[in-house]
Amino acid sequence: MTPNRPYLLRAFYDWIVDNDCTPHLVVNAEYPAVQVPVQFVQDGQIVLNISPSAVTQFDMDNQQLSFNARFSGQPMQVYVPMGAVLAIYARENGEGTVFTQETFPEYDEEQQVEAEVAVEAAEEKPKEPEKKKGAHLRVIK
Template sequence: MMLSIAPYLIRAYHAWTEDAKLTPHILVDCTYSSVIVPKQFIQQNKIVLNIASNATYNLIISNDNLSFKARFSKKLINIFVPINAINSIYASENGKGMFFKTEEKPNLKLLD
């Protein structure tokens, strides 16, 4: 199986947006069973996450997943997103970004 280029592009785009003083956001498909996000912020099976260094703790973008801790409603939450569940990464200030094809994966695993 060929290695996906998506995690490399996500890491590169993340670095570019921060170097350009922009704010990187990802759009996540929450129908993937291993997505762990606070469910109260999901809309139409999607969630937008700010992945800027100043908004996350311990951000890791591996070849398989993206994980970090962030505050939601003043509570520190662990976030876990498989790379395949990321629909796009973009700069919130201008909407410029990259879009990725995702596979359909049912079953939600969310935090209350």
């Protein structure tokens, strides 16, 4: 059978958000391909606020979760393979779950390339909108 962690993670995330609480994710920062702000890693782990108001472009599937967030004012693309997720809980009351050790499919080069492409796309500066030309209608008196 496939690992149940992605399904449980989605369920707990929805439950925490539906109850107006702040979901926090505990991540193994030393897991292969994890992309998190290393300056906030303590004892090989990092706690991330993944509430809808704290992140943008949030995406979670059966292999990974990714999002954009700001850390000390600096924008960053965060990438977390499912195998690196250790726990999810509500900041307000501590309700949540700790995940058991599961075997996940090996992280292959194709996923590595996809993660790098996602980070590069997020780091590209948005193009400035073109300046508008003057109105093409004139007031005639």
